[in-house]
Amino acid sequence: MRKISILGYNENNYVTETMLDRLIQWPARAGILFMVFLLLTETANSQECALKLQEAQAQFDRGRVELVPDLLTPCLNSGGFTKEDGLMAYKLLIQSLLLDDKNADADAVMLRFLSRNPEYEVTAADYSGFVYLRTKYKVLPRLYLSAQTGLNYTYLTGHSEKSLSSLPPGISYSREPFNVYAGVEGAIPVTGKMALAAGISYSASSFRYTENMMNFGTVLYRESQSRLEIPVSVVYKFAGFRDVDLYVRGGAGYVFNLTANAEASFTTSDINNGFNRTGENLDRRDSRIKSDIFIHAGLGGRVKIPRGYITAELRTLSGLRNQVAGLSDPGNLEYYYFYTDDNFRINIAGLTVGYTFIFYKPTKTQGQ
Numbered sequence: 001m002r003k004i005s006i007l008g009y010n011e012n013n014y015v016t017e018t019m020l021d022r023l024i025q026w027p028a029r030a031g032i033l034f035m036v037f038l039l040l041t042e043t044a045n046s047q048e049c050a051l052k053l054q055e056a057q058a059q060f061d062r063g064r065v066e067l068v069p070d071l072l073t074p075c076l077n078s079g080g081f082t083k084e085d086g087l088m089a090y091k092l093l094i095q096s097l098l099l100d101d102k103n104a105d106a107d108a109v110m111l112r113f114l115s116r117n118p119e120y121e122v123t124a125a126d127y128s129g130f131v132y133l134r135t136k137y138k139v140l141p142r143l144y145l146s147a148q149t150g151l152n153y154t155y156l157t158g159h160s161e162k163s164l165s166s167l168p169p170g171i172s173y174s175r176e177p178f179n180v181y182a183g184v185e186g187a188i189p190v191t192g193k194m195a196l197a198a199g200i201s202y203s204a205s206s207f208r209y210t211e212n213m214m215n216f217g218t219v220l221y222r223e224s225q226s227r228l229e230i231p232v233s234v235v236y237k238f239a240g241f242r243d244v245d246l247y248v249r250g251g252a253g254y255v256f257n258l259t260a261n262a263e264a265s266f267t268t269s270d271i272n273n274g275f276n277r278t279g280e281n282l283d284r285r286d287s288r289i290k291s292d293i294f295i296h297a298g299l300g301g302r303v304k305i306p307r308g309y310i311t312a313e314l315r316t317l318s319g320l321r322n323q324v325a326g327l328s329d330p331g332n333l334e335y336y337y338f339y340t341d342d343n344f345r346i347n348i349a350g351l352t353v354g355y356t357f358i359f360y361k362p363t364k365t366q367g368q
Helices: 017-061 065-078 083-099 103-116 128-134
Strands: 003-005 014-016 137-157 170-175 179-189 194-212 217-241 244-268 281-283 291-305 308-319 345-364
Touching: 017 065, 017 083, 065 083, 083 103, 083 128, 103 128, 103 137, 103 345, 137 170, 137 194, 137 308, 179 217, 194 244, 194 345, 217 291, 244 308
Parallel strands: none
Antiparallel strands: 003 014, 137 179, 137 345, 170 194, 179 194, 194 217, 217 244, 244 281, 244 291, 291 308, 308 345
């Protein structure tokens, strides 16, 4: 058995490997024991609450409805019921309160029930009093909170094919479709079909510039940007069937350019008139505007799932400002790679998928 120094300078500060192993393993073992304890406690609590539900049902069947609240309320407050037993307990409690002429208490329990189960639909097996009271309440969405991710496809507009060449330039732009997009959004319903939305998202874009420089070489320039978008929009549901809705959106927003990095290279086609110039990483933030204004639109669909939606959307975004700031010294880009900035605006087309969680607000119908 080896001794291991834990401080390295005092021979009294030694522990054996076995002791060190025990010190390392103890937190893991303690965590496992704690998890087992919680699981056993929850199981025992669920079993005890299930027995309380059976007893409450028996007392209800005997007509002793005044005993039901004391039997069920502690387990409802502690969350000791399973999902199915909890639904049964709420319905039994509400029916008992109504039969005991405690209408105000029944209203309070119904609000709590609908807050926790806003999408519950009554069945033929439900108590008549519960069903009647449920009709006195409406449950409407108050907030949609979404998270999306997807891919961007960047394309440029507004360029004028500016070049250092004395001949008509042979310039082409190509796109790179696999740029990452991720964001969150909140939407407040205005009507049953319309909502106002605002969000914040991270968006990457990139493009390639290629030019045949006077037939003696090829200029290749690739730029990638990362951006922070803040869009606002109006979302309108124009069609729906079963659990599927179709919607459109339109709006505007503001974008902050976070980074702008580029790689440049020049490949000669005539070894007698130059040499290949390999690429290097360039920071272009000084040459780009700091922010932009954009308009955007989208067409999407969403599938209803419990408490939310799974969404898919085609989106477009059009920048309104020229991206070239024109403030920095072109340096190696012009004198070494024969590249000069051309005016351009960034536009994006993309596909996103996401998840939307619905926050509901139950209210009692006025006049009831």
